[in-house]
Amino acid sequence: DGGITQSPKYLFRKEGQNVTLSCEQNLNHDAMYWYRQDPGQGLRLIYYSQIVNDFQKGDIAEGYSVSREKKESFPLTVTSAQKNPTAFYLCASSISQIPPTEQYFGPGTRLTVT
Amino acid sequence: SQELEQSPQSLIVQEGKNLTINCTSSKTLYGLYWYKQKYGEGLIFLMMLQKGGEEKSHEKITAKLDEKKQQSSLHITASQPSHAGIYLCGVLPRGTSGSRLTFGEGTQLTVNP
Numbered sequence: 001d002g003g004i005t006q007s008p009k010y011l012f013r014k015e016g017q018n019v020t021l022s023c024e025q026n027l028n029h030d031a032m033y034w035y036r037q038d039p040g041q042g043l044r045l046i047y048y049s050q051i052v053n054d055f056q057k058g059d060i061a062e063g064y065s066v067s068r069e070k071k072e073s074f075p076l077t078v079t080s081a082q083k084n085p086t087a088f089y090l091c092a093s094s095i096s097q098i099p100p101t102e103q104y105f106g107p108g109t110r111l112t113v114t
Numbered sequence: 115s116q117e118l119e120q121s122p123q124s125l126i127v128q129e130g131k132n133l134t135i136n137c138t139s140s141k142t143l144y145g146l147y148w149y150k151q152k153y154g155e156g157l158i159f160l161m162m163l164q165k166g167g168e169e170k171s172h173e174k175i176t177a178k179l180d181e182k183k184q185q186s187s188l189h190i191t192a193s194q195p196s197h198a199g200i201y202l203c204g205v206l207p208r209g210t211s212g213s214r215l216t217f218g219e220g221t222q223l224t225v226n227p
Contacts, residue, residue, distance in 0.1 A: 004156075006156075035217075040219065040220075041219055041220075042118075042120075042202060042217035042218050042219045042220055043157075043202070043204075043215075043217040044217075045214060045215070048214065058214070088154070090156060090157065092157075100144065100145055100206050102147055102159050102162050103147075103159070103204075103215065104159060105149075105156035105157040105158075105159075106156050107155055107156045108154070108155060108156050110154065
């Protein structure tokens with residue numbers, strides 16, 4: 001079945017440690033996205049990528065980094081510079097950005113930093 | 115986001131009742147997307163609206179984009195417990211590059227049997 005996988009489902013880290021969240025898709029989509037969701041809030045865009053080896057900052061990129069070495073994969077690293085990293089992280093992909101098409105989401109990773 | 119308002123924030127209805135959720139943007143839209151989310155899970159795509167006056171249905175859920183393309187309403191007919199969850203609208207303002215969606219804060223729907 002085609003889809004987006006995120007692993008792990010739950011992740012616990014100590015403050016000061018970097019952590020990498022995995023996102024893989026087998027939908028052959030060009031564009032991929034990372035969002036953060038906090039309780040009672042909508043999604044906020046962290047980074048997005050339209051094509052391999054290219055990515056752009058979203059609205060809240062500070063303290064995060066990404067890479068897009070393969071079309072299928074778009075890992076997100078939460079660095080120790082991120083002041084409030086505990087959140088629910090969602091990865092999404094879409095066929096393209098031009099013209100805009102609907103985004104399909106993975107199941108999410110809940111990160112807790114203590 | 116102040117650019118986008120969803121109302122109500124939460125809604126509790128009895129099974130079988132109809133309900134409406136609204137999404138209002140301060141900007142003219144290129145497109146509007148409705149998603150449903152169960153707590154702690156990913157978003158499920160429901161429908162996308164682009165043309166003013168456009169109306170789409172998915173099972174008992176109908177969404178319409180108003181003529182001025184700044185507001186959408188999502189209507190559920192004869193609600194069921196399976197409709198419970200968080201409904202989010204995502205908008206693509208006209209002039210925005212690519213698919214950079216802005217999402218509302220969501221409407222938490224509870225359907226009591």
